[in-house]
Structure formats: C-alpha cells, structure tokens
Amino acid sequence: SLLLDTTTRLLLGAIAVLLFAILVVMSILASKGCIKCEAPCPEDWLLYGRKCYFFSEEPRDWNTGRQYCHTHEAVLAVIQSQKELEFMFKFTRREPWIGLRRVGDEFHWVNGDPFDPDTFTIAGPGECVFVEPTRLVSTECLMTRPWVCSKMAYT
Numbered sequence: 162s163l164l165l166d167t168t169t170r171l172l173l174g175a176i177a178v179l180l181f182a183i184l185v186v187m188s189i190l191a192s193k194g195c196i197k198c199e200a201p202c203p204e205d206w207l208l209y210g211r212k213c214y215f216f217s218e219e220p221r222d223w224n225t226g227r228q229y230c231h232t233h234e235a236v237l238a239v240i241q242s243q244k245e246l247e248f249m250f251k252f253t254r255r256e257p258w259i260g261l262r263r264v265g266d267e268f269h270w271v272n273g274d275p276f277d278p279d280t281f282t283i284a285g286p287g288e289c290v291f292v293e294p295t296r297l298v299s300t301e302c303l304m305t306r307p308w309v310c311s312k313m314a315y316t
Contacts, residue, residue, distance in 0.1 A: 201314035203233070208314055209248045214238065215310040216253050223289035226258045226308030227271065235312035236260045236271045240292070242280070249309060250294050258308040261290035263299060 202213035215235065217226065227237050237260030240246050249257075260271035261283075268276040268283060268290070283290060287300035 199315060201316075207252060209245070211314050211316075212311050213314050214249070214252075216249075216257070217307045217309070220305040220307055222305055223258050223262070223302040223308075226310075227260070229308070230260075230310035230312075233310060233312075235310040238309040238311040239270045239272050239274055240281070241274075246281075246292060249292060253307065253309070254294075255307045256291050256293055256298075258289065258291050258306050259297070260311075261297065262302075263288045263290075268299075 202208045203215075206213040206215045208214075213235075215230070215233065217229070221229070223237075230237050237258055238249070239260050240249070261268055261276060262271065263269075268278075270276055281297045283297045283299050285299040287298075287302070289302035289304075290297050290299050291306055292298075
C-alpha cells in the first residue's frame with residue numbers, strides 16, 4: 162500500500178510535469194504564430210475589400226500627397242470599381258486626390274494599372290485627378306486638396 166502510494170504520487174507528478182511542459186510549448190508556439198495575427202491595416206487606415214486606405218485631413222498638392230503615400234509604402238488611391246468609389250465617399254466628402262494622372266492624351270494609374278474609360282468618365286482639362294461623388298475630375302496638380310492612399314492589406 163505504501164509502495165502504491167509512492168508509485169501513484171510519482172506517476173501523478175510526472176503527468177503534472179508533462180502537462181506543464183506541453184502548456185509551455187503551446188504558449189511559445191502561439192506567441193510565434195501571432196506575428197501572422199497582426200491587423201490587416203496600419204493604425205489610422207481603413208480596410209475595404211483587400212486594400213487599406215488612408216484619408217488625409219489637410220489639403221496638399223497632388224505630388225505632396227503622392228510622396229506621403231510613398232513614404233507609407235502605399236500609392237495615391239487606385240480605384241477599380243464604382244463600389245470602391247462609393248466606399249471612399251462614406252469616409253470623406255472632401256473630394257480628394259487619387260492616383261490617376263494624365264500623361265499626354267491618356268490617363269494612367271500611379272501603380273501602372275491601365276485606366277479603363279468605360280469604368281469612369283473624367284471631367285476637366287487638367288493633369289491630376291480627384292474624385293467627386295459621382296465622377297472623376299482632372300485639374301491642375303498644384304491645387305491643394307486632401308488625398309487618399311491605398312495599399313494591399315496584410316495577409
């Protein structure tokens with residue numbers, strides 16, 4: 162009976178040590194996994210679809226907005242659909258710069274994507290583009306307006 166109690170105690174002690182070791186290993190693995198658990202967008206950026214957006218508060222010219230986005234590993238917003246445009250207008254009514262610019266007779270997105278004139282019409286004779294609620298407008302790049310940056314969300 163005394164031998165059984167000692168054996169039982171040793172066995173229970175071994176099980177407790179084993180469970181503790183398993184818990185330690187699992188917590189280490191879980192904490193390493195959390196590198197993958199970071200938020201999809203930086204602080205102060207909004208997630209829509211698979212992109213993150215930053216809406217500036219202060220007005221600047223188009224190039225200053227573009228430079229700000231670049232320093233945050235983003236581009237002036239590239240808009241691919243009417244729904245994306247509608248999303249932008251839920252968060253700003255201030256007609257911001259986007260990443261579309263006239264080069265010669267054609268418009269080009271800053272990320273190299275082709276501009277599809279069937280998706281959006283562009284009013285105005287200018288070089289740099291901002292958004293109104295229902296259309297895109299081109300104007301002089303030195304005008305000051307807020308801007309919107311976009312980049313792919315972290316996965």
